[in-house]
Amino acid sequence: MADRVAAAAAPPVRSARLTGWGRIAPSTAQLAEPAAPAQVAALLKDAPAGRGAIARGLGRSYNNAAQNGGGLVIGTSQMNQIISLDASTGLAVCEAGVSLEQLMVAGLPGGWFVPVSPGTRQVTVGGAIAADVHGKNHHRAGSFASHVPWFDLLLPDGAERRVTPATEPGLFWATAGGMGLTGVLLRAGVQLIRVETSRLKVDTVRTGDIDETMAYLSATDDRYGYTVAWTDCLARGGKLGRSVITSGDFAAVSDLTPWDQRDPLVFRRGGRLGAPPVFPNGLLNRTTVGLANEVWYRKAPPRLDAQIQTIGQFFHPLDGIRNWNRVYGPGGFRQYQFVVPFGQDQVVRRALERISAARAPSFVTVLKRFGPADPGPLSFPLAGWTLALDFPARTPGLDGLLDQLDAAVTDAGGRVYLAKDSRVRPEVLAQMYPRLAEFRALRAELDPAGVLASDLSRRLGL
Numbered sequence: 001m002a003d004r005v006a007a008a009a010a011p012p013v014r015s016a017r018l019t020g021w022g023r024i025a026p027s028t029a030q031l032a033e034p035a036a037p038a039q040v041a042a043l044l045k046d047a048p049a050g051r052g053a054i055a056r057g058l059g060r061s062y063n064n065a066a067q068n069g070g071g072l073v074i075g076t077s078q079m080n081q082i083i084s085l086d087a088s089t090g091l092a093v094c095e096a097g098v099s100l101e102q103l104m105v106a107g108l109p110g111g112w113f114v115p116v117s118p119g120t121r122q123v124t125v126g127g128a129i130a131a132d133v134h135g136k137n138h139h140r141a142g143s144f145a146s147h148v149p150w151f152d153l154l155l156p157d158g159a160e161r162r163v164t165p166a167t168e169p170g171l172f173w174a175t176a177g178g179m180g181l182t183g184v185l186l187r188a189g190v191q192l193i194r195v196e197t198s199r200l201k202v203d204t205v206r207t208g209d210i211d212e213t214m215a216y217l218s219a220t221d222d223r224y225g226y227t228v229a230w231t232d233c234l235a236r237g238g239k240l241g242r243s244v245i246t247s248g249d250f251a252a253v254s255d256l257t258p259w260d261q262r263d264p265l266v267f268r269r270g271g272r273l274g275a276p277p278v279f280p281n282g283l284l285n286r287t288t289v290g291l292a293n294e295v296w297y298r299k300a301p302p303r304l305d306a307q308i309q310t311i312g313q314f315f316h317p318l319d320g321i322r323n324w325n326r327v328y329g330p331g332g333f334r335q336y337q338f339v340v341p342f343g344q345d346q347v348v349r350r351a352l353e354r355i356s357a358a359r360a361p362s363f364v365t366v367l368k369r370f371g372p373a374d375p376g377p378l379s380f381p382l383a384g385w386t387l388a389l390d391f392p393a394r395t396p397g398l399d400g401l402l403d404q405l406d407a408a409v410t411d412a413g414g415r416v417y418l419a420k421d422s423r424v425r426p427e428v429l430a431q432m433y434p435r436l437a438e439f440r441a442l443r444a445e446l447d448p449a450g451v452l453a454s455d456l457s458r459r460l461g462l
C-alpha cells in the first residue's frame with residue numbers, strides 16, 4: 001500500500017563535513033535533520049540534481065555509506081521517538097532514528113532486550129536495518145532484519161509504503177542490507193527478546209592457535225546464544241590465530257548474587273571516558289598493538305566459567321570510551337570484514353598468515369561463525385566464518401594486502417561487508433555479491449531519476 005506524503009516546508013540545511021567512524025574519506029554535503037516524514041518528502045523532492053540524497057543515522061558505519069559529497073544527507077536525529085512498546089509481546093514500534101541504546105533503556109525494565117546487537121549500541125534502527133547488522137548471536141538468531149516484522153519506507157518518488165517480508169519480499173529484503181538506497185526508513189517494528197536479567201553468564205577460554213580456536217568454536221557454538229573469538233592477529237608460527245573466546249547467555253535471576261538480585265534488570269548507560277582529541281599518527285603501530293595483544297591474551301584466564309558480566313562489558317566494551325576511534329590519530333583506520341562459507345576454513349588461516357607476516361597491526365580482530373544468510377541480495381552474513389579487523393589507515397602495504405585477501409575471499413565464494421568497506425573494487429564486489437544485478441534492477445525501477453545516492457553507491461556503482 002502506498003500513500004503520498006503531503007509535502008511540508010523542508011527543514012533548514014547546513015553545510016557539513018562528514019566521515020564514517022573510521023574517519024577516512026571526508027566529504028562535504030548539505031545536512032538536514034527533519035522531524036517528520038513530510039519534511040523528508042520535501043527534502044527528497046528538492047534533492048540536488050545529479051548528487052541526490054542519502055539517510056544517515058548515528059554515523060557508525062566505518063566508511064562513507066552515510067555520506068554524499070556535494071549532495072544532501074538526511075540525518076535522523078530528530079526522528080527518535082519510541083512510539084510504543086507492548087509490555088506483553090515485546091514489539092517495539094519506533095522512528096528510524098531511535099538508537100539500540102534507547103531500546104535497551106526502554107525495554108530492560110520490563111525484561112525485553114534487542115534481538116541483535118552489533119559491537120556498539122550507538123546505532124539507529126534505520127542503520128541496523130539498512131546494513132542488516134549482525135551480532136554475537138548470528139549463529140542462533142540471524143541478522144537484525146529478521147526480527148523486523150514491518151517498516152515504513154519513504155520511496156524516492158515521495159510515496160510512503162508499509163513493507164513486510166510477506167507482502168513485498170523483494171523490497172523488504174533489498175532494503176535490509178541495501179545501505180539506504182531503496183528509500184528513507186521512517187518507522188519500524190522491532191521484535192525484542194525476553195530476558196530475565198540484564199547480566200550475562202560468560203565462559204572464557206584461551207586457545208593456543210588457529211586450529212584450536214576454530215575447533216573450539218565449531219564444537220561449542222550450539223551450546224551458547226552468544227559467542228565470539230578475539231584473535232591476536234600478529235601472533236605467528238605455532239601461535240598463529242591464538243584467541244580469547246567468550247561465550248554466554250543471559251543469566252537467570254538465580255545466577256546473580258543476592259545483592260544483584262535486588263534489581264536484576266538494572267541497566268546503566270555508564271559514564272564514558274573521552275579519548276583525548278589529539279593522538280599522534282602511528283600511536284597504534286605494530287609494536288604497540290603487538291604489546292597490547294600480548295597483554296590482552298595473557299591477562300585472560302586459560303579458562304573461566306560462569307562469570308557474570310554486564311551488557312556493556314559483554315556486548316559493547318568499546319562504547320566505554322567515547323570517540324575511541326581517535327586513538328588511530330587523524331589518519332583514521334580501515335575496517336575490513338569478510339565471510340567465507342564453511343569448508344573454506346583455510347582462507348581464514350591463510351589470511352591470518354598474511355596479516356601476521358606483513359605485521360599489519362589490527363587492534364580489534366574478531367572471528368566468529370555465522371548462521372544461515374538472510375534473503376537480501378546485499379545482506380552480508382552467510383553461513384560460514386567471518387573475520388573482522390581494523391588497521392591504522394596508513395599501515396604500509398595495506399592496500400595490496402587487502403586486495404590479496406579480497407581475491408582469496410572471492411575465490412572461496414565469500415564477500416566483504418559494505419557497512420565497513422572503504423576500498424573493494426567494483427568488479428570484485430560484483431563477484432562477491434552475485435545478486436547485485438537484481439538489486440540494481442530494483443533500484444532502476446524504484447528510482448529512475450537517481451534521487452538516492454551516497455559516496456559508497458557512486459564508488460561501487462550500486
Ligand SMILES: Cc1cc2nc3c(=O)[nH]c(=O)nc-3n(C[C@H](O)[C@H](O)[C@H](O)COP(=O)(O)OP(=O)(O)OC[C@H]3O[C@@H](n4cnc5c(N)ncnc54)[C@H](O)[C@@H]3O)c2cc1C
Binds near residue numbers: 056058
Ligand atoms: C564499534 C563498532 C562496532 C560495530 N560492530 C558491528 C557488528 O558487530 N556487527 C555489524 O553488523 N555492524 C557493526 N558495526 C557497524 C554498524 O552496526 C553499522 O554500520 C550500522 O549500520 C550503523 O548504524 P548507524 O545508525 O550509525 O547508521 P549510519 O552509519 O549513519 O548509516 C549506515 C547505513 O544505513 C543507512 N541508513 C541509516 N539510517 C537510515 C534510514 N532511516 N533509512 C534508510 N537508510 C538509513 C545509511 O544510508 C547508510 O547506508 C559496528 C560499528 C562500530 C562503530
